[in-house]
Amino acid sequence: MEKRRKMRSDKKRDVKPTIEDNLKECIFRLSYITHTPVKDVVASICKQGMRTKSVIDEISNYFIREYQFRNTYYIGDTNKKSLQRVVLDSPVRVTTRLDQNTYLEIRSLAYALDVTPTRSIAILLEFSVKNIDVVDSFVRNYLKDEMDHRRMKELQEVFSFIKKNNPSENEISWFAFLSTILDDVKESAFNIKDVVGNWLDKHTKK
Template identity: 40%
Template sequence: MRSDKKTDIKPSIMLNHKNAIYRLSQITDLPVMSVAEDICNHGIQQKKVITYLSRNFVTNLRLNNTVFIGDSKRNRYNRRLAAGATGRVSIRFKKEDYNNIYELATALGGCTPSLACALLLEASMQDPDIINDFAKRYMDEHVSEEKMKELKKVLKFINTNNPYQEELSWSYLLSHLFEEVRVGAEKIQDTVSTFVVNSWKK
């Protein structure tokens, strides 16, 4: 058996979360499977995400150097917290990452890895820091170092001089650049140059 063989999980998640993942896939031109896998793998390493999920833990879960306490008096988690339309996404995990999902399922009282994955994916999608980090890492990998430096300067300038409460994030910026691609530019890299030039002109 190959050591790099991946295990399939097909979680059913709320439709709005599925649509968001598909949009990220469209923006980045990455497979849906890869986007969902990345978000899950980063989400399970985030203390606030697991803390949120731990309110349903029946047994303890140890991740890195943190132990999340379960309560044996809780019932096994086998129902969704919220009602609504759902849709399946397919994800393939490496052995180590699948084991993390399995341990999460065990902490939830022995629910299926699919349900544990669904809960993790939804909780991770609701964390702006995780999505922002995803967008930032994508930009780092697909935009030149020089242009990234300019983008950082532009973001800092805009946020420093922004009279509104919300900051412009990397995820918002990536979405904005994608819209520019849709209306004419060939690729994200092309829109970065235009965005930087136009931003300094304002």
């Protein structure tokens, strides 16, 4: 008798969610400023979104079936209309690869929303990219990996100063902050450590 092959827990699954073009542009911008492949940006944002309660709280407004997030239980409403067939204005596809555990979590979310797993990824991306905590966590973790401790501390101090003295009602994010720094460079290829280091030297000289 032939044995059934065991599914590897680290096996990746290819998925191609359809999203709005403006959401794709935001993801591509994140990819550019962090030198991270688009498929990895999408995967990271999905994973972080699944762990962020404020994101799940927003999505829960569309739950048709029950869903559990840690110790929180959401009760669905079967009278709600599924988001499966929502017509997008400018639909485009993005490709990513999700690990098995994340995909299983996505399937649970899809069940609560009464949509396909691929559609639930698109919904998750939409709400996650709009969430400043999710995007900031992604950008900040990237910078911590790329910058040495001293430079990262200097950057944090400048960011905190700008945020504290921000005259606008709009909240300053790490995404916007890093984008502004890179816009000054105007080069397609750059070394983030050098760029940020030079920017700090230029703008923090006494």
